[in-house]
Amino acid sequence: MVKTPHVIKLDRQTGEIEVTANHWLRLAEASDDPVPAHSLLPLAEWLERKDELIGRDDVGIWFKPDDEPETLGADAANVAIIAVEFPAFTDGRGFSIGRLLRERYGFAGELRAVGDVFKDTLLYLRRCGFDAFEVRADKDVHEAAKGLHDFSDAYQTSAEQPLPLFRRRSA
Amino acid sequence: MYIYDDYDQALVDQRVAQFADQTNRFLAGELTGEEFRPLRLQNGLYIQRHAPMLRVAIPYGHLRADQVRKLAAIARTYDRSYAHFTTRQNIQYNWPKLEDVPAILAELATVQMHAIQTSGNCIRNTTTDQFAGVAFDEIVDPRPWCEIIRQWSTFHPEFAHLPRKFKIAVSGSVGDRAATLVHDIGLHAVRNAAGEVGFKVLVGGGLGRTPIIGSVIRDFLEPHHLLTYLDAILRVYNRYGRRDNKYKARIKILVKAMTPESFAAKVEAEWAFLKDGPATLTQAEIDRVSQFFTAPAYETLPGDDAGFVQLQAENKAFARFVERNVFKHKQPGYVAVTLSLKKTGVAPGDATADQLDAVADLADQYAYGELRVSHEQNLILADVKQSDVAALWESAKALGLATPNIGLLTDIIACPGGDFCDLANAKSIPIAEGVQKLFDNLDDLFDLGELDLNISGCMNSCGHHHVGNIGILGVDKNGSEWYQISLGGRQGYEASLGKVIGPSFAQDDVPGVIRQVIDVFVEQREGDERFIDVFDRVGIEPFKARVYQKERAHG
Numbered sequence: 001m002v003k004t005p006h007v008i009k010l011d012r013q014t015g016e017i018e019v020t021a022n023h024w025l026r027l028a029e030a031s032d033d034p035v036p037a038h039s040l041l042p043l044a045e046w047l048e049r050k051d052e053l054i055g056r057d058d059v060g061i062w063f064k065p066d067d068e069p070e071t072l073g074a075d076a077a078n079v080a081i082i083a084v085e086f087p088a089f090t091d092g093r094g095f096s097i098g099r100l101l102r103e104r105y106g107f108a109g110e111l112r113a114v115g116d117v118f119k120d121t122l123l124y125l126r127r128c129g130f131d132a133f134e135v136r137a138d139k140d141v142h143e144a145a146k147g148l149h150d151f152s153d154a155y156q157t158s159a160e161q162p163l164p165l166f167r168r169r170s171a
Numbered sequence: 172m173y174i175y176d177d178y179d180q181a182l183v184d185q186r187v188a189q190f191a192d193q194t195n196r197f198l199a200g201e202l203t204g205e206e207f208r209p210l211r212l213q214n215g216l217y218i219q220r221h222a223p224m225l226r227v228a229i230p231y232g233h234l235r236a237d238q239v240r241k242l243a244a245i246a247r248t249y250d251r252s253y254a255h256f257t258t259r260q261n262i263q264y265n266w267p268k269l270e271d272v273p274a275i276l277a278e279l280a281t282v283q284m285h286a287i288q289t290s291g292n293c294i295r296n297t298t299t300d301q302f303a304g305v306a307f308d309e310i311v312d313p314r315p316w317c318e319i320i321r322q323w324s325t326f327h328p329e330f331a332h333l334p335r336k337f338k339i340a341v342s343g344s345v346g347d348r349a350a351t352l353v354h355d356i357g358l359h360a361v362r363n364a365a366g367e368v369g370f371k372v373l374v375g376g377g378l379g380r381t382p383i384i385g386s387v388i389r390d391f392l393e394p395h396h397l398l399t400y401l402d403a404i405l406r407v408y409n410r411y412g413r414r415d416n417k418y419k420a421r422i423k424i425l426v427k428a429m430t431p432e433s434f435a436a437k438v439e440a441e442w443a444f445l446k447d448g449p450a451t452l453t454q455a456e457i458d459r460v461s462q463f464f465t466a467p468a469y470e471t472l473p474g475d476d477a478g479f480v481q482l483q484a485e486n487k488a489f490a491r492f493v494e495r496n497v498f499k500h501k502q503p504g505y506v507a508v509t510l511s512l513k514k515t516g517v518a519p520g521d522a523t524a525d526q527l528d529a530v531a532d533l534a535d536q537y538a539y540g541e542l543r544v545s546h547e548q549n550l551i552l553a554d555v556k557q558s559d560v561a562a563l564w565e566s567a568k569a570l571g572l573a574t575p576n577i578g579l580l581t582d583i584i585a586c587p588g589g590d591f592c593d594l595a596n597a598k599s600i601p602i603a604e605g606v607q608k609l610f611d612n613l614d615d616l617f618d619l620g621e622l623d624l625n626i627s628g629c630m631n632s633c634g635h636h637h638v639g640n641i642g643i644l645g646v647d648k649n650g651s652e653w654y655q656i657s658l659g660g661r662q663g664y665e666a667s668l669g670k671v672i673g674p675s676f677a678q679d680d681v682p683g684v685i686r687q688v689i690d691v692f693v694e695q696r697e698g699d700e701r702f703i704d705v706f707d708r709v710g711i712e713p714f715k716a717r718v719y720q721k722e723r724a725h726g
């Protein structure tokens with residue numbers, strides 16, 4: 001049995017952090033049976049079974065980096081959890097997916113980064129709207145959590161801080 | 172010059188701490204070499220042939236004297252008492268120790284400098300005209316826009332890990348001195364019919380193994396929309412740029428594959444969502460940044476200085492220096508002076524720590540304590556009184572920085588090549604020296620007129636060989652170093668790529684071949700034509716015929 005990754009959960013309102021075990025399973029494909037609780041389905045699968053799944057808060061979506069948030073659209077608002085996969089931490093497509101889901105499609109559930117996730121991208125992920133980080137099993141999760149605080153502020157507008165620094169600076 | 176406030180300083184200080192932590196985790200084995208690589212690159216740290224190389228950002232090529240002194244001190248303490256100015260207006264140290272890099276960064280932070288995003292697959296240092304703010308043909312001062320872009324691109328959360336490196340250049344003038352057509356994004360200041368200033372936006376230019384000239388995707392962008400529009404371009408690139416093959420990952424390949432028209436349409440569609448959003452620039456911010464780039468307290472002078480004019484008539488050497496190294500200024504009685512880092516026998520772009528300190532003193536004495544770096548790898552004092560040029564010239568001569576060759580054949584752009592770079596097929600520096608030696612006679616050199624010769628040690632094109640009137644490219648043939656020569660490239664708004672003349676040459680033959688190329692030019696020349704004019708008129712054939720007349724080339 002491989003070590004399962006831990007998840008850092010961030011309360012976007014208070015900024016508080018909690019490290020928990022992972023309860024969600026990514027299913028490469030669902031059978032015809034009812035989808036079990038705590039499953040994350042590939043976007044295409046989820047869309048196919050949308051009528052059955054929308055509004056279920058124990059089923060979520062698993063985005064690959066080339067999946068398009070546009071195909072989910074405003075339905076994002078009725079999904080409980082979305083996991084975005086980072087096959088390598090240097091693959092930044094998931095950053096755009098996160099921002100689009102949060103800023104354009106009204107996704108308010110848990111946005112989770114999975115895959116090659118560790119300390120050094122956590123703050124970027126947070127700023128792109130992620131609030132759950134499934135840290136690689138071979139990395140120290142508590143050390144990784146510190147990465148959320150590498151910088152105290154930022155210049156740009158982001159999912160976390162809609163006002164760019166220049167609008168706050170001149171205030 | 173832009174001065175950091177507490178926000179800017181905090182980000183740079185926190186970056187030093189973050190990078191120190193990354194380095195420590197790497198040294199402790201908590202980060203693998205493969206993981207640390209992209210992280211260190213994002214901070215300008217390469218591992219090269221002999222040692223690490225640290226690239227320090229000089230945002231849009233601007234430096235204060237105290238910063239130059241700090242660069243000199245770092246060169247002495249942590250390196251071999253010299254540093255190298257690059258074609259991207261940055262500076263590189265060739266011999267720092269990995270363990271020392273956090274300490275170097277901490278020193279840089281004390282003078283508001285850093286190495287953030289000087290390498291790696293992220294938005295790099297934004298470059299511009301070395302004469303920004305003083306050029307006689309300026310439409311708008313590009314520096315505030317460069318600083319606004321610097322802040323927007325620094326730790327941009329969405330674009331921290333792009334498919335490939337990303338370079339933006341801004342030109343504020345009628346003439347383009349920033350090679351904007353060979354950048355991922357080129358911004359040109361333009362006036363619309365109503366006389367308002369905005370930007371023409373080009374994307375998908377670049378050199379490397381697939382050189383491409385950028386395409387216009389928007390004729391006029393109102394300045395306050397700059398950042399939302401850049402966000403839209405970068406988002407399209409981040410999502411759709413190729414990540415399967417690093418040689419096809421630059422935005423130019425995406426733009427070409429989609430066609431510039433559909434790429435533009437995709438950007439406009441994305442922009443429709445972002446336009447007028449919170450990232451829209453406010454006039455207050457534009458004003459805040461612009462006030463750092465106001466003109467210094469110029470003296471009111473009637474016009475040309477009599478002594479300056481007279482000395483040119485009396486002293487041929489001074490006249491030459493003025494002809495080549497002095498640039499026309501907006502302000503009457505002032506000029507911009509270029510100090511040449513292209514003396515024969517010195518690697519193009521290299522400066523010693525002592526030279527740096529001395530240049531800092533000259534900047535304090537004659538140029539309001541500021542200087543600039545050009546993408547041709549020279550140093551510029553931008554605001555010099557004409558009446559001070561003679562004294563400045565004497566000092567520069569003593570420092571070996573007064574070679575009157577700006578824009579001439581020996582003002583060679585060259586990359587570090589095989590002497591330093593791991594990717595090199597061949598050396599660049601000895602080739603530059605060979606050519607410089609051949610044309611060391613100033614009379615001959617001046618007679619030849621303006622001529623760009625650029626050298627890259629491999630097809631990555633760090634030395635801009637594609638856009639040199641004469642380009643020299645190092646190629647590998649069965650493990651030995653050969654050189655391919657191209658003619659007819661040029662930079663500026665009419666940028667075009669050179670054409671390869673034929674099979675490549677061995678190192679020892681290169682100066683001789685360049686001599687023959689120059690001979691053909693001289694024979695064909697009418698009046699004062701420049702090399703590039705002759706090339707446009709007669710084409711490549713006469714050059715080819717001469718160079719390959721006897722079988723000197725192989726393969």
Ligand code: HEM
Pocket residue numbers: 217219224256257258259263335338353376377378379380421585586587591592593594630631632633634635
């Ligand atoms: C010594 C270590 C260096 C390495 C390993 C290196 C590596 C590279 C690579 C791989 C490319 C091609 C990228 C592409 O086309 O996608 C490139 C392009 C470039 N580099 Fe370097 N480089 C080095 C030093 C320099 C220096 C010293 C300069 C300036 C003197 C420089 C300036 C540039 C420029 C201007 C380009 C091409 C323009 C473009 O981006 O299309 N590089 N470099």
Ligand code: SF4
Pocket residue numbers: 586587588589592593594595596627628629630631632633634
């Ligand atoms: S052109 Fe090639 S040899 Fe020259 S610095 Fe770039 S990568 Fe190295």
